[in-house]
Amino acid sequence: MDHPIFDGIVTLFSSGWAIFYAVLGTTIGLLAGATPGLTASAAISMIIPLSFYLEPLSALIFVYTIGKAASFGGSIPAILFNTPGTPQASATQLEGYPLTRQGKQGKALKMAVLASALGDTFSECLLIFGAAFIAIYTSRMGPPEIFAVYCTAFVIIGSVIGNSMVRGLISTLLGILLAIVGLDPISSMPRFTFDVNYLETGIGLVPVLLGVFVVSEIFVQIADRGALGTERMLSKKSDVPEDNYVTWNDFKRSVPVMAKSTGMGTIIGMLPGVGASAACFVAYAEARRSGKPEDKWGEGEIKGVAAAEAANNSVSGANLIPLLTLGIPGSVAAALLGGVFLIHGMNIGPKIFVEEQATIYGLFASGLLCIAVYFVMGYWGSGIIGRIIAKVPVRVIYPFIFITSIVAVYALRNTLFDVAMMCAFGFVGYFFKKFDYSLPAFIIAFILGPGAERALRQALLLSQDGAMIFLERPMAVFFILLAVLVIGVRIYQTVKQDSAGKRAPVPE
Amino acid sequence: MAARVGSARAVGAPRGNNVNRETMSARNEFISGLIMLVVTVIFYVASLEIEEDPFGVGMQPYVFPRAICLLIGAMTLLLLITSGVKLRREGIQFGGGDGEIRLLFVWVLPMALIAFGYLGLINLLQYFIPTVAALSATLALFGNRGVKWLLVIPLISGVFYYAIFFGIFRLLEPPGLLIDYDNYYLFGPMRKLLGI
Numbered sequence: 001m002d003h004p005i006f007d008g009i010v011t012l013f014s015s016g017w018a019i020f021y022a023v024l025g026t027t028i029g030l031l032a033g034a035t036p037g038l039t040a041s042a043a044i045s046m047i048i049p050l051s052f053y054l055e056p057l058s059a060l061i062f063v064y065t066i067g068k069a070a071s072f073g074g075s076i077p078a079i080l081f082n083t084p085g086t087p088q089a090s091a092t093q094l095e096g097y098p099l100t101r102q103g104k105q106g107k108a109l110k111m112a113v114l115a116s117a118l119g120d121t122f123s124e125c126l127l128i129f130g131a132a133f134i135a136i137y138t139s140r141m142g143p144p145e146i147f148a149v150y151c152t153a154f155v156i157i158g159s160v161i162g163n164s165m166v167r168g169l170i171s172t173l174l175g176i177l178l179a180i181v182g183l184d185p186i187s188s189m190p191r192f193t194f195d196v197n198y199l200e201t202g203i204g205l206v207p208v209l210l211g212v213f214v215v216s217e218i219f220v221q222i223a224d225r226g227a228l229g230t231e232r233m234l235s236k237k238s239d240v241p242e243d244n245y246v247t248w249n250d251f252k253r254s255v256p257v258m259a260k261s262t263g264m265g266t267i268i269g270m271l272p273g274v275g276a277s278a279a280c281f282v283a284y285a286e287a288r289r290s291g292k293p294e295d296k297w298g299e300g301e302i303k304g305v306a307a308a309e310a311a312n313n314s315v316s317g318a319n320l321i322p323l324l325t326l327g328i329p330g331s332v333a334a335a336l337l338g339g340v341f342l343i344h345g346m347n348i349g350p351k352i353f354v355e356e357q358a359t360i361y362g363l364f365a366s367g368l369l370c371i372a373v374y375f376v377m378g379y380w381g382s383g384i385i386g387r388i389i390a391k392v393p394v395r396v397i398y399p400f401i402f403i404t405s406i407v408a409v410y411a412l413r414n415t416l417f418d419v420a421m422m423c424a425f426g427f428v429g430y431f432f433k434k435f436d437y438s439l440p441a442f443i444i445a446f447i448l449g450p451g452a453e454r455a456l457r458q459a460l461l462l463s464q465d466g467a468m469i470f471l472e473r474p475m476a477v478f479f480i481l482l483a484v485l486v487i488g489v490r491i492y493q494t495v496k497q498d499s500a501g502k503r504a505p506v507p508e
Numbered sequence: 509m510a511a512r513v514g515s516a517r518a519v520g521a522p523r524g525n526n527v528n529r530e531t532m533s534a535r536n537e538f539i540s541g542l543i544m545l546v547v548t549v550i551f552y553v554a555s556l557e558i559e560e561d562p563f564g565v566g567m568q569p570y571v572f573p574r575a576i577c578l579l580i581g582a583m584t585l586l587l588l589i590t591s592g593v594k595l596r597r598e599g600i601q602f603g604g605g606d607g608e609i610r611l612l613f614v615w616v617l618p619m620a621l622i623a624f625g626y627l628g629l630i631n632l633l634q635y636f637i638p639t640v641a642a643l644s645a646t647l648a649l650f651g652n653r654g655v656k657w658l659l660v661i662p663l664i665s666g667v668f669y670y671a672i673f674f675g676i677f678r679l680l681e682p683p684g685l686l687i688d689y690d691n692y693y694l695f696g697p698m699r700k701l702l703g704i
Contacts, residue, residue, distance in 0.1 A: 166587050167537075170544060173580045177551060177573065184569035187561035191573055192554050215623075222619050222649065223611040396657075399646035400665065403639060406623060407673050414680045416627045423623045430616065435540035436533075453572045461566040 005128050008361025011057070012369065021058045022366045025065030026373040032066065033073020034385050035397065036083045037217055040070030041443075044336045045209035046401070048343075049408040056344040060363050063340050065370040067333030068316045071276060072116040072374055073385075075309055079108045080235070080386040088276035088312040091284040095297070095304030102300055103238030106383070110246045111254065111302050112309045113378035117371050119262040119310035123317030124367045126266060132353050134325045139350035143458035144469050146326075148479035150452035153272040153328045155483040157441045159490045160271075160278075168438045175442040178203055179449025186457065198417040205339050207418045208446060210405045211425020212432070212439055218398050219430040246302075254306035257287045265311035269318030272328050272444070276312040283311030317367060324360070325350050327451060332440045335447045534598070537591035544584045552577040615649070622646055634684040635674065640666040671698070 012018050032043035044063050051059035074086030079096035092112060099108040141149070158172035159165040181192040182202030193199040237244060261283035268279040287307035288297050295301050319330025320337070327349045329335035341348045346356050353360060377385075409422045432439050463469035470476045555577055558570035622645050629638035643662040652658065673679045675695040 164537075166583055166590070167540075170580055170583045170587065173576055173583065174544075174547075177576045177580065180573055180576070184558075184561070187564050187569050189559045189561060189569045191558050191569060192551060194554065219616045219619060222615045395650040395652055396647070399643060399650055399652075402619075402623075402646050403643050403665070403669070406626060406642075407639070407669055411673055411679050414682070416630065416682075419623065419627055423620055426620070431540070431543070435536050437540070456572065457567045 003129075004132075004357055004361045005364060007358060008363070008365040011358045011362035012061075012365040015055075015057065017055065017058050018061055018362065018366065019369070021054070021062040022065050022369045023373055025062045026069040026370045027377070029066035029069025029071075029370075030073040030076075030374055030377060030385060031388075033070030033089075034076040034085045034389050035392075036077050036081075036085050036389075037221060037394065038397070038401070039086050039213065039217075040067045041209070041332045041336065042213040042217060042401075043070060044333060045206070045213045046404060046408055048206050048209065048336065048340065049411050051340050052343060052412070056346065057359050057362050059340050059344060060337065060359065061366040063337050064363055065366060067337070068120065068313075068367060068370050069374045070333075071120075071313050071316050072113060072309070072378055075112040075116070075305075076109065076378075076382050076385055077389055079112060079305070080105055081390070088280050088315075089308075090277065091280035091308035091312075092305055094284065094308075095301045098298070098300035099302065099305070100235050102243075103236060103240075104243045104300065105235060106237060106244030107242075107246060107250065107302065108300075108305050109382040109386075110244075110379055111250065111305050113375055113382065114246060114251070115254070115258050115261075115306040115309040116313040116378070117375040118258055119265055119312075119314035120316060120371045121368070122262050123266050123269065123314040124364065124371065125317075127317040127320055127367070128361075128364045131321050131324055134321060135350035135353045138325045141475060142473070143455045143462060144473045144476045145479070147452060147455035147459050148470060148473075148476035148483075149326055149328060150448060150455060152479045152483040152486070153322075153448065154445060154452070155486050156272050157444050158438070159487055163436055165487075165490045165494060167436060168441050171432065171438040171441040172445040175445030176449035176452065178208075179446045180453060185450070185454065198415065203421060204412065204418055205447070206412055207409050207421035208425050209336065209339075209443065210409050211422040211427075212429035212443060214401060214405045215422055215426025216429025216433060216439075218402050219426055220433055221394065221398050250302050254303050257303045257307045258310040260290075261287065261307040261310040262314040265314030266318040268311075269315035269330050270321050272322055272330055276315040276331065279315050280308040280312040283307045323348060324352055328448065329444055332443055335444045338447060534591045534594035537587055538595060541584050541587040541591060544580065545588065548577055548580045548584055552581065618649060619646070622649070630684075631682065632684050632686045634687055634689060635681050636666055636670050637687070639669055671695075 012022070028043060028047070029040065032038050033040060044066050047062060047066060051062060054062065070086060071088060074084055074089030075092045075096065076085060078084040078089040078093035079100055082093055082097040082100075084090045084093050096108045096112065099105060154172050154176070155169075158169035160168075177192075179202075181199055183189065183193075183200050184191055190200060264283045264286065265276070265279040268282065269276070284304055284307050287303055291297060291301070291303065295303065297304065315331065316333070319334045321330065323329045323334045323338050327338070327347075329338050338348050341352075346352060346359070405422065406419055409418045410416065412418055429439060431437070432442065459469055460466065465472075470480060552574065555570055555573045558573065560568055560570070622642055625645075626638050626642040629641065632638075640662045643665055644658045647657050647662065670691075674681055674691050675698055678695075681691055
């Protein structure tokens with residue numbers, strides 16, 4: 001009974017503010033996730049300026065719980081209105097909305113929260129009991145291995161996320177390029193500052209985040225005028241009592257699917273950048289493939305809701321594993337959490353388990369508290385959240401988000417330059433969305449860029465033979481080969497898909 | 509707004525064979541490739557101005573940025589060549605994107621102008637009045653009409669924002685060129701009351 005998680009629980013529950021921010025973060029996450037168009041990343045981006053004013057543990061808990069709860073929150077409008085609140089809820093709507101049309105929205109929402117909580121708990125336990133073991137091995141890695149890991153992460157996030165490998169890699173490289181704007185960390189020579197004094201400290205993380213996640217979405221919404229007046233209607237509930245809750249039979253049928261999906265989500269969550277959107281579709285596709293003939297896929301199969309939700313929520317704990325053991329985030333939400341660690345002067349990487357043990361395990365404990373809170377709120381309150389979302393029109397939400405973003409970004413350094421940067425990055429995000437470039441890849445690379453350059457320069461300082469050092473270390477070679485393999489597989493898939501597309505007849 | 513579901517394709521959902529989508533995609537790829545190429549060239553030229561570290565050991569400060577520029581340049585050229593070949597094969601002409609451009613000028617640019625106008629007004633009038641005006645203008649741009657939406661709600665929200673950020677979080681307010689007031693007299697008693 002001497003596992004550090006018990007110290008973490010004590011740390012959490014001995015601070016009233018930490019508990020307050022865990023509950024507040026969960027509530028905001030649920031509402032943000034349930035609001036179509038407002039992703040977890042956008043909500044966290046708006047909260048990060050506030051985190052400067054908080055204690056480190058409270059700030060981390062606040063951001064972590066928003067990301068976690070938003071993952072489930074996205075399923076509420078997916079089930080009720082056929083509009084996923086977050087991209088990772090897109091698979092949930094495939095079976096969830098048909099259930100709503102049959103009046104079984106209560107059953108679908110309750111299964112969604114049950115599967116989410118179970119998947120999330122497993123993933124959180126793996127994080128609590130497994131991450132420190134991985135950290136023991138990764139702490140032995142030197143700069144060459146760390147740079148090789150960075151390269152692999154860049155290749156994975158660039159080539160796997162999104163629809164095009166080339167555009168994904170360009171997004172990643174552009175993120176790295178903009179991350180190195182400012183004074184060189186070793187020689188203090190200005191790089192890409194274009195004689196602007198404000199740029200000497202680099203491009204701030206918060207203006208970039210708010211620009212690409214929030215302002216760009218507002219630009220997209222204002223351009224997409226048709227969606228602004230959309231009214232959301234709640235369907236009538238079924239009068240049959242068992243249509244409004246998860247029966248023992250529903251649960252029994254869904255357990256194998258949930259277990260398999262949780263495993264898939266956890267593994268995908270540990271891969272850098274791949275994230276919950278991919279996990280939910282992989283799990284849904286597998287559940288459907290291994291389904292029984294009597295299953296009603298596409299017509300409201302409860303197992304489909306369970307599969308998608310178990311998978312997308314099991315990502316949220318697992319994607320902290322690469323962040324904390326290697327310094328490489330598994331998702332955008334994890335990357336933003338990494339940003340909060342840096343803001344509060346904590347270096348992410350394997351040593352954090354020793355240097356910041358109380359904070360880290362306090363954060364993990366808050367994850368468990370968050371799951372309990374969103375389970376209670378989701379099980380008994382999803383309908384109420386749905387009614388709130390139905391009443392607040394999009395045309396009112398976005399103006400407030402826009403003004404809040406401007407104030408939040410100004411609050412950081414009291415400089416209008418940051419606001420201008422935020423607007424500029426709003427256009428960058430708009431461009432990325434319109435031309436199908438990868439924003440997650442861009443932002444993760446923006447956060448990781450300086451670390452990658454530092455590792456490269458340290459590795460070359462250690463080396464007598466220049467770049468050959470990367471081929472002299474077995475673990476570095478392994479990661480470089482992994483990167484080559486990932487690119488090879490993606491090229492093979494693209495060529496295969498293109499040739500299949502050419503063979504298929506073009507529809508009239 | 510429907511969320512992006514691009515991931516569906518990443519896991520093997522069928523790709524659309526629709527010619528329009530393909531050609532639109534090739535055209536977009538070509539245009540975006542050109543924009544990326546311009547950005548890369550600007551950054552590469554700027555990287556030539558990065559000075560050498562006279563006392564430096566190991567890698568010079570310009571090596572990493574230049575390497576990244578070259579990699580982006582290579583990827584962009586690849587994008588331009590593949591999309592150019594597709595465009596040539598299909599015999600597609602440029603044009604037809606007028607709708608997108610109109611949306612950009614009619615809706616997106618005014619939104620950005622509100623943000624920059626808001627910044628300009630803060631310099632003139634300090635924070636409160638520009639916030640109410642910007643919120644009102646944004647609400648109007650999003651299609652809200654009437655005194656309630658364009659005056660009452662922006663006023664109440666302006667007070668709320670002002671109290672939270674400047675009263676509680678003690679943000680510094682730049683002095684306005686036309687109107688200059690010190691919010692300490694407004695928020696001092698409030699902070700005392702809250703024990704901040």
